[in-house]
Amino acid sequence: MPAVSFQAVSKTFDTPKGPFQALNQVHLDIEEGEFFGLLGPNGAGKTTLISILAGLARPSSGRVLVQGSDVQANFAEARRKLGVVPQELVFDPFFNVREALRIQSGYFGVKNNDAWIDELLHHLGLTDKANSNMRQLSGGMKRRVLVAQALVHKPPIIVLDEPTAGVDVELRQTLWQFIARLNKEGHTVLLTTHYLEEAEALCNRIAMLKTGQVVALAETSELLKAASGNVLQFKADVDLPPALARLARVTGRIVQLPAHDAREIEEHLSALRLAGVEVHDMEIRRPDLEDVFLQVMAGTSSSHPPPAPAAAAVEVPA
Numbered sequence: 434m435p436a437v438s439f440q441a442v443s444k445t446f447d448t449p450k451g452p453f454q455a456l457n458q459v460h461l462d463i464e465e466g467e468f469f470g471l472l473g474p475n476g477a478g479k480t481t482l483i484s485i486l487a488g489l490a491r492p493s494s495g496r497v498l499v500q501g502s503d504v505q506a507n508f509a510e511a512r513r514k515l516g517v518v519p520q521e522l523v524f525d526p527f528f529n530v531r532e533a534l535r536i537q538s539g540y541f542g543v544k545n546n547d548a549w550i551d552e553l554l555h556h557l558g559l560t561d562k563a564n565s566n567m568r569q570l571s572g573g574m575k576r577r578v579l580v581a582q583a584l585v586h587k588p589p590i591i592v593l594d595e596p597t598a599g600v601d602v603e604l605r606q607t608l609w610q611f612i613a614r615l616n617k618e619g620h621t622v623l624l625t626t627h628y629l630e631e632a633e634a635l636c637n638r639i640a641m642l643k644t645g646q647v648v649a650l651a652e653t654s655e656l657l658k659a660a661s662g663n664v665l666q667f668k669a670d671v672d673l674p675p676a677l678a679r680l681a682r683v684t685g686r687i688v689q690l691p692a693h694d695a696r697e698i699e700e701h702l703s704a705l706r707l708a709g710v711e712v713h714d715m716e717i718r719r720p721d722l723e724d725v726f727l728q729v730m731a732g733t734s735s736s737h738p739p740p741a742p743a744a745a746a747v748e749v750p751a
């Protein structure tokens with residue numbers, strides 16, 4: 434039985450401009466013990482899918498099962514199996530951290546939970562904030578409390594919606610160490626993130642959503658293997674010629690240019706030379722998950738091959 438099963442999930446919102454379809458026939462099974470990544474650009478429908486999983490929104494059609502429990506027909510049972518860290522920072526300003534965690538334990542009917550609460554506080558670097566009022570915490574600290582709240586009833590399935598958006602490197606590292614440990618101990622993890630290097634490092638399998646549809650679903654290693662071509666990476670201090678700028682991924686001084694083959698690498702380099710762009714620290718590497726993501730979103734990924742010419746592809750037995 435899958436840990437989570439999304440079955441033909443669609444969602445249409447009524448908006449002042451008319452109906453808007455945020456999810457379109459999403460089929461996805463997440464197996465027990467997986468560290469599963471759900472990726473997609475802003476507005477792809479990730480949070481909508483997670484809200485439906487958490488029972489916070491209703492699907493327009495389709496259904497979602499959590500270890501076999503329907504999130505609508507069997508809400509309480511399904512909800513107990515989930516620990517959900519929401520994308521938005523929602524908290525009750527009247528309680529301190531420990532009180533908030535005790536209340537959350539009570540909500541799930543877990544009594545005498547202080548030993549686990551102390552462990553959570555320790556692993557999330559919150560021990561010295563236990564008596565601080567939620568109002569007084571920085572954004573990063575509030576995020577940690579949200580993670581602790583999601584885990585307070587030791588749910589078998591942990592769902593994190595952009596948990597590291599806008600948080601410091603230190604929290605990212607402590608958080609991932611802890612979540613990776615829980616995953617090793619058997620917890621299933623479903624993660625959405627903008628940080629593709631995090632997804633590449635952590636997730637064994639990945640689904641990519643684009644405008645409400647699953648456009649890629651594979652083991653992380655398969656996605657990386659199927660990515661075509663190479664990436665020419667270098668540092669440059671001046672602007673690229675427009676033809677290259679259109680192709681490039683630029684982060685500060687670092688330029689990354691996709692190149693199918695050696696000839697294209699030569700062409701890039703000669704275009705740079707002609708434009709007088711001095712190239713430093715050049716390397717040629719295999720595509721990483723971010724390159725794969727860009728290929729999939731652009732519809733140029735080899736995991737979506739164009740239909741082959743019918744005559745050549747089909748072998749007809751005599």
Ligand SMILES: Nc1ncnc2c1ncn2[C@@H]1O[C@H](COP(=O)(O)OP(=O)(O)O)[C@@H](O)[C@H]1O
Nearest residue numbers: 446448455473474475476477478479480481482
């Ligand atoms: N309550 C709502 N009413 C109308 N449109 C919504 C609502 N919630 C989300 N949307 C729209 O649905 C799309 C998907 O949103 P969301 O699931 O938040 O995407 P993601 O989390 O992938 O960035 C977006 O275009 C968003 O504007």
Ligand SMILES: [Mg+2]
Nearest residue numbers: 479480481520
């Ligand atoms: Mg979102």
